[in-house]
Amino acid sequence: xxxxxxxxxxxxxxxxxxxxxxxxxxxxxxxxxxxxxxxxxxxxxxxxxxxxxxxxxxxxxxxxxxxxxxxxxxxxxxxxxxxxxxxxxxxxxxxxxxxxxxxxxxxxxxxxxxxxxxxxxxxxxxxxxxxxxxxxxxxxxxxxxxxxxxxxxxxxxxxxxxxxxxxxxxxxxxxxxxxxxxxxxxxxxxxxxxxxxxxxxxxxxxxxxxxxxxxxxxxxxxxxxxxxxxxxxxxxxxxxxxxxxxxxxxxxxxxxxxxxxxxxxxxxxxxxxxxxxxxxxxxxxxxxxxxxxxxxxxxxxxxxxxxxxxxxxxxxxxxxxxxxxxxxxxxxxxxxxxxxxxxxxxxxxxxxxxxxxxxxxxxxxxxxxxxxxxxxxxxxxxxxxxxxxxxxx
Amino acid sequence: xxxxxxxxxxxxxxxxxxxxxxxxxxxxxxxxxxxxxxxxxxxxxxxxxxxxxxxxxxxxxxxxxxxxxxxxxxxxxxxxxxxxxxxxxxxxxxxxxxxxxxxxxxxxxxxxxxxxxxxxxxxxxxxxxxxxxxxxxxxxxxxxxxxxxxxxxxxxxxxxxxxxxxxxxxxxxxxxxxxxxxxxxxxxxxxxxxxxxxxxxxxxxxxxxxxxxxxxxxxxxxxxxxxxxxxxxxxxxxxxxxxxxxxxxxxxxxxxxxxxxxxxxxxxxxxxxxxxxxxxxxxxxxxxxxxxxxxxxxxxxxxxxxxxxxxxxxxxxxxxxxxxxxxxxxxxxxxxxxxxxxxxxxxxxxxxxxxxxxxx
Numbered sequence: 001x002x003x004x005x006x007x008x009x010x011x012x013x014x015x016x017x018x019x020x021x022x023x024x025x026x027x028x029x030x031x032x033x034x035x036x037x038x039x040x041x042x043x044x045x046x047x048x049x050x051x052x053x054x055x056x057x058x059x060x061x062x063x064x065x066x067x068x069x070x071x072x073x074x075x076x077x078x079x080x081x082x083x084x085x086x087x088x089x090x091x092x093x094x095x096x097x098x099x100x101x102x103x104x105x106x107x108x109x110x111x112x113x114x115x116x117x118x119x120x121x122x123x124x125x126x127x128x129x130x131x132x133x134x135x136x137x138x139x140x141x142x143x144x145x146x147x148x149x150x151x152x153x154x155x156x157x158x159x160x161x162x163x164x165x166x167x168x169x170x171x172x173x174x175x176x177x178x179x180x181x182x183x184x185x186x187x188x189x190x191x192x193x194x195x196x197x198x199x200x201x202x203x204x205x206x207x208x209x210x211x212x213x214x215x216x217x218x219x220x221x222x223x224x225x226x227x228x229x230x231x232x233x234x235x236x237x238x239x240x241x242x243x244x245x246x247x248x249x250x251x252x253x254x255x256x257x258x259x260x261x262x263x264x265x266x267x268x269x270x271x272x273x274x275x276x277x278x279x280x281x282x283x284x285x286x287x288x289x290x291x292x293x294x295x296x297x298x299x300x301x302x303x304x305x306x307x308x309x310x311x312x313x314x315x316x317x318x319x320x321x322x323x324x325x326x327x328x329x330x331x332x333x334x335x336x337x338x339x340x341x342x343x344x345x346x347x348x349x350x351x352x353x354x355x356x357x358x359x360x361x362x363x364x365x366x367x368x369x370x371x372x373x374x375x376x377x378x379x380x381x382x383x384x385x386x387x388x389x390x391x392x393x
Numbered sequence: 394x395x396x397x398x399x400x401x402x403x404x405x406x407x408x409x410x411x412x413x414x415x416x417x418x419x420x421x422x423x424x425x426x427x428x429x430x431x432x433x434x435x436x437x438x439x440x441x442x443x444x445x446x447x448x449x450x451x452x453x454x455x456x457x458x459x460x461x462x463x464x465x466x467x468x469x470x471x472x473x474x475x476x477x478x479x480x481x482x483x484x485x486x487x488x489x490x491x492x493x494x495x496x497x498x499x500x501x502x503x504x505x506x507x508x509x510x511x512x513x514x515x516x517x518x519x520x521x522x523x524x525x526x527x528x529x530x531x532x533x534x535x536x537x538x539x540x541x542x543x544x545x546x547x548x549x550x551x552x553x554x555x556x557x558x559x560x561x562x563x564x565x566x567x568x569x570x571x572x573x574x575x576x577x578x579x580x581x582x583x584x585x586x587x588x589x590x591x592x593x594x595x596x597x598x599x600x601x602x603x604x605x606x607x608x609x610x611x612x613x614x615x616x617x618x619x620x621x622x623x624x625x626x627x628x629x630x631x632x633x634x635x636x637x638x639x640x641x642x643x644x645x646x647x648x649x650x651x652x653x654x655x656x657x658x659x660x661x662x663x664x665x666x667x668x669x670x671x672x673x674x675x676x677x678x679x680x681x682x683x684x685x686x687x688x689x690x691x692x693x694x695x696x697x698x699x700x701x702x703x704x705x706x707x708x709x710x711x712x713x714x715x716x717x718x719x720x721x722x723x724x725x726x727x728x729x730x731x732x733x734x735x736x737x738x739x740x741x742x743x744x745x746x747x748x749x750x751x752x753x
Binding site: 378 | 750
């Protein structure tokens, strides 16, 4: 365990030994990982020091002040936010050593092969099959909504290993090699014009059993770790005041007095207040986690984030009036990173529509809050005790 | 990291909450609160005595050298959460916060000591609907005596001393028995309103009215958010409890998805309100940007508390419409609170200036 002062000293020592100006980017990032300064709450030897998570801010502030390169977290968000915590929790020592370092440095990009055309909100109904063959598995099926699939070296994958069991029980969690010849990635164009997502077709993909995460048949439980981290990372980013979607709208308001109307003003102020309150809730959640107090607030953050992004970007299109009738570019592109607040108001408006669908729809999240936080009765489940192969589809 | 407000509750604050909640559980039953609304004494004096004299809570904002507890707005906020949760008919917000803040601005040692001890109850004679930025009426000062009429004064009935703004720009302490009080029939009978008539009353000048009133109403608006949090939290908790029990169509009503989603939305609003109310209390305590924090909290809190009470009523069905069930107490308090110390709209308007989002 490491205190704040000790950590600061350690970071300065590291910077003295690896001056950012005279060290290559990758070399610097690898050394930072090896020094335990990548994510201090991870164990020693895996990029961390077993320190409280809140202390990462101390390291980051020192590194930023020294002009150190970062690992471009937005480009490798799925790896950092979803794959890493799952590997850490369920991986073998060998898997942790193999995967975490290049994941964190960004040398290896990760994607997520979860959703399927027939398994969205009902993810546990997924039909991609993994069949045991020798000391490995052969995987066949189709996945969808896969961001970064065209850039990824690895994927986290859930597949059905026993169709004779009820749907939650017959699933196993794997790490899938995206360079396998059976993996075909096709861009999936979306309403913004670009293809940030992909469809991924898996045909006879071979996965060694050593790339399985967790026990055979335990994949649903393993996936919960991934999904909870996804929701926290989508809704729980720490932001300064006006740091989210409200920022561009407030700036447009200040810069363009010619666009202002009384009606828009009332709606702007209301959304500004809600954004600020949402930011405070995220900050309160962060403080609860840092203090070791379990908080339920995280379950609601993504709900608020989705609704606010949609309302704010919608208001901005309207505010722009005649300019709101224009769109910057419909050209089909495959962006390397997703920037919810990037490009123009029209793009933000259209992209924000996905915020209440990706990573758990708002409707499913409301069920989760109602059942797990408020303890209200669960939805009737007619599929709970039925073998997956006998379900209607 | 240090620029962020402390949004958690300390261990001492949780202990304080538990003590207040225990007292209210034993001595502030909903049925008695309902019965009292039709009695001649709108305030529960015995409960006030326990809170103020027994627990010393009237003096939380008053420094120890003036006979107070030397605590702060964070602790007061916790007390108000619990008082809101019980819709307790005591003049805590009006005396221990509003009148006390005005006296702190005037540094009036004598009255501060008396209010802190809880044996004297004070009320600021500014109508309840005024926010910190609003222009409020003043009485005339003629030949050293005060004349005029002030309406909508919360908790004036039951107060021992009134703090009255006069047209010379001063704030005056006037003994309650030197004025005529005409009780109004209030939408929220647990926070009574009255018209105060001064017909040549003697007063003692405490200091300048404007800064004292502004300071008092800003604290009131910010801390009212914690009372609203208490109201909303009761409404949510009680409705969830009831809907797990209540059965229709051979199943618990709380299992219907349409209702689950409404309650989950309400939970999210209450979670947000908690953060906003804590931020306002912390900002008032530390003096870090309190104007914005208070305006944000009150702009958010008022509609949430009203929504919570309205949802509680609707989801209790016919039971929610009865005089016997306490939900109407919460609805009346929440609706009145949405006007008290400035509406949400008034606080949004204040924000427009504070964060540079100017009107057309």
